Amino acid sequence: MDCIEYSGGVVEPGMVESGEVSRLLIEIGERAKADFGAAAAPLGIPVPLARAILLLEHPITMRALADALSYDPSYVTGLADQLEERDLGRRVAGRDRRVKLLELTPDGVALRDRLEESVARRAAVVHRLAPARRAELRDLLQELVTLQDAD
């Protein structure tokens, strides 16, 4: 037969590799986050705020930002507060008066550029891969995001 016996039951082929891939994604995600933090720290920006800033290329709903970052909306309220305190971003009213759009100030845009550059320069984990392999990886990750967002 084509299945694998486990003490807990029977698993379809392909599932075991899924577990392996999950473990690797978590492990490498942690390392990537460490690199990312090291790139953002000199600019005085903690990781969650830096992640938000990079997503603010266009104005975006607080809720949409929460979804994109996989954060609870209540946490995004705090991030938006920090952006305003630092004059990096502001809330603007949407047409539906329940929603608030978040957008970067000129200072925020400038910081975002510096952040992008710093992150790209210090992406130690990724930088070791040969360019062609890096492109393959980007395509796979992009596919993964797209597949999940389709739900």
Place this chain on the structure above:
Amino acid sequence: MDCIEYSGGVVEPGMVESGEVSRLLIEIGERAKADFGAAAAPLGIPVPLARAILLLEHPITMRALADALSYDPSYVTGLADQLEERDLGRRVAGRDRRVKLLELTPDGVALRDRLEESVARRAAVVHRLAPARRAELRDLLQELVTLQDAD
């Protein structure tokens, strides 16, 4: 010319993609961790402990475990305590009497099997990928880990 101008300076080709890949790795890593947590929660195991258990296929030094998990050794002390409290693992003396090996008890091994099965089954993020693509991804991630461990 072959370079890209940034407000902060000039960046070599390939670096920008590195930043993009870093961002994707963090984003997907978070989603993978959420799936992982959902798989471990029914077994009563928090994420950091679950990650440790999956790495304990063979007895391993506390320091080696810390490195593999990218945790500070002081944090691994706490994880080892939790394993012992739950009778899932124990510390055993090494030949060098400074080091302690961590190994799973029979209960720990049983739990590890169930954990592996549950994680594989509920790896929602990864499961959407076609098997061939999944294999490519695994190879790339494995390459990434190997490259970094070579330092």
Place this chain on the structure above:
DNA sequence: TATTGTTATACTCTATAACTATA
């Protein structure tokens, strides 16, 4: 009734610093 965002709060995760014991 469902959705957006906010507040207050508490919990989980993780590192730092100072220490002990062994090498």
Place this chain on the structure above:
DNA sequence: TATAGTTATAGAGTATAACAATA
């Protein structure tokens, strides 16, 4: 002197629950 592990503690990160306003 350098390395493995521990202790105590503090800080960052994140979610939960209850709520207000709008749809």
